[in-house]
Structure formats: C-alpha cells, structure tokens
Amino acid sequence: MTVAARPTTRSLSLGSPMRGQLRRFLAISGFTLFASLVVSVFLMPLLYMTATAFKSETQTSVSSAPLFPAAPETFAYQGDAYPVFQVPTEDGLRSLALIEPHREESTFIDPADPGAGPIVWEGRWRTLEQSWRFSLDWSSFGRAWEILNFPRMFLNTFLIAGLSTIGAVASAICVAYGFSRFRFPGRNGLFLLMLATIILPFQVTLIPTYAVYFALGWVGTWLPLIIPHFFANAYNVFLLRQYFLTIPRDLDEAAMIDGAGPFRILWSVVVPQAIPAIVAVTLFHFFWAWNEYFLPLVYLQGAPDLQPLSVGLGRFNSLYSGEPTVIQAAAIMAMLLPVVVFFVAQRAFMRGVVFAGVEK
Numbered sequence: 001m002t003v004a005a006r007p008t009t010r011s012l013s014l015g016s017p018m019r020g021q022l023r024r025f026l027a028i029s030g031f032t033l034f035a036s037l038v039v040s041v042f043l044m045p046l047l048y049m050t051a052t053a054f055k056s057e058t059q060t061s062v063s064s065a066p067l068f069p070a071a072p073e074t075f076a077y078q079g080d081a082y083p084v085f086q087v088p089t090e091d092g093l094r095s096l097a098l099i100e101p102h103r104e105e106s107t108f109i110d111p112a113d114p115g116a117g118p119i120v121w122e123g124r125w126r127t128l129e130q131s132w133r134f135s136l137d138w139s140s141f142g143r144a145w146e147i148l149n150f151p152r153m154f155l156n157t158f159l160i161a162g163l164s165t166i167g168a169v170a171s172a173i174c175v176a177y178g179f180s181r182f183r184f185p186g187r188n189g190l191f192l193l194m195l196a197t198i199i200l201p202f203q204v205t206l207i208p209t210y211a212v213y214f215a216l217g218w219v220g221t222w223l224p225l226i227i228p229h230f231f232a233n234a235y236n237v238f239l240l241r242q243y244f245l246t247i248p249r250d251l252d253e254a255a256m257i258d259g260a261g262p263f264r265i266l267w268s269v270v271v272p273q274a275i276p277a278i279v280a281v282t283l284f285h286f287f288w289a290w291n292e293y294f295l296p297l298v299y300l301q302g303a304p305d306l307q308p309l310s311v312g313l314g315r316f317n318s319l320y321s322g323e324p325t326v327i328q329a330a331a332i333m334a335m336l337l338p339v340v341v342f343f344v345a346q347r348a349f350m351r352g353v354v355f356a357g358v359e360k
Contacts, residue, residue, distance in 0.1 A: 176240035
C-alpha cells in the first residue's frame, strides 16, 4: 500500500514574511531618500547664504576656493608665515609650505617635518593648488551692521510688523466671532463677499488707495502700513471662523446663564479655546508684515529713516552688489528674529494650522 506524499509549504511560509519585510524596508528607504532630496533642494539656498556670509573677501575672489568658509592655510617657519600648497612628488601629493618661490624651481618645507630641511621642487609654483582650512570670518556681520544702520531699521520693522499684527489679529477675532456665533440676515452672503476680496489683486486698488492716503497726509508715515490692518483680513477671518465653529455652543449658553454678555463670552470662553488658531494667524501676519517690501517701498520712498529692513536691504544690495559676503550677512541678520519666533511657537503654530485649515 502506497501513501501519497503531502506537499510541503514550510519554505513558502518562511519566505513570505521575509519578502514582506524586505518590501517594507525598500519602501521606507525609498521614501526617506526622496524626502531627503526634497529637503536638501529647499535648504540649499539657505546653506549657500550661510556659507557665503562667513567667507572672507579673499576667498570669494579665488576661483579654486572651497564652497565652505575657509582661509588659506599657512605654516610658520623661522618667524615668518608661508602659504601651503598641494605639491605632487614621487611619494604622491603632499602639503608643503612655499618659502622661496621661483619661476621654474622653488623651495618648500614640510610642515609635518620641518627638521628635514628645505625641499627643492622643479616646476611652476603658480600652477599648484593652494591648501585651505576651515575658518569662519565674522567681519561681514560687523560691516553690515554699521553700513545698514541695522538697529534703526530693525526697530522700524519690528514696530510696523508688531502694531499691524495686533490690529489684524484683534479685528479678525471680532469679525470671525460675529460670523461664527451670530445669526443675522445676509450672513452667508457677506461672508462670501469678504472671501471674494482674497482674489482681488492689490495692484487694482493701489492707485486709489494711494490717492486717499496722500489726501489724508499719510504718505511718508507708517499709517498706511498699520491702520488698514485694523479692519480685518479675509484670510485671517476665514481661519479663525473655521476654528470658532468647532467650539461647542454649550459653553456660550452656560456663560449666558451666568450673566455673561457677548464680549465677555468672547474674551473668557472663545479666545482661551482658540489659542492655537490665534497663534497661527498671529505668526502668519507677523511674518508677512516682516517680509513685506512693495508697500513700504511705495509709501516710505522719501523717508529713509522710517523704512523697514526689506526696503533697506534692497537699497543695500544695489549699492554693495560686488560684496556678496556682506549682503548675505545682512540677510541672515534680517531673518534671525522670524526664525526664532517660529521655533519658539512652532507647536502652537502647527496645531492652529491643522485644526483650522485641514482637519476641520
């Protein structure tokens, strides 16, 4: 009597988990590599700007200089400093200090073994590649600070951005509270009309608004850059309204039973619950006001003492276009405060963006 052999599936069952893990590993590795490439592309201008700001003027004028901040390497020999070059020899490429340059034959010294004495090398030393060492040059920041009158422009920018942000956030909270909590005829139509102003290019209203501000005597002052923001912005109102709608109305009713009025409900109930969205709107507007260039250029063209950093940097770049290290140093100092503010409020900022703009 013969018994048929059963097919074995042990090898297949062992191979399937391994193939699944390998597939998962390749997917995660591919996504990580792709994300790293995307991040590198976005960070490349920032890295280039930072590296250029810390370079010396000598390094920027040499075509063979490295991309990172560096200084020509030297070696002290018998009380004098001599440049170090990459010299091809029979033992390979060596770093030697040039002590006696000549056209066809030069004398070098080995920094690693100066006691060995001078080394005579036949060839033209000008064809040799110079050695560089990592070095940070901070002089460009000092020059930019003095030439640009940075403290004054920094104060101007901070005041313009800060005051306009206070007005924009306060007015947006009040308008968003009205659209989210009160029912009145034409509410939806007015809300859509307000949102329609987002697609209206500001160039369309530039000349009429300039004429109005000129008639009021505001041109040449900060008023056109601050006062209009006290009348709410459609984008800020939209974000805050979407967040206010997620706050339960039961809290409002409980406060009304205790005798709280509309403004008391807004201040004691709605605002504390909407801190993430308010922080997000505050940072959005502050960064926009800090980087705004066109409007300050239009209204403060004849008042250089009142101009913010954006306008000052534009004028500074045109005057010192031949000194990239100073220009990049000024740009880094101008963006330092927004970067610090963002990282300090990063958690609340991201929560406000997610809840007000995505999830809800």
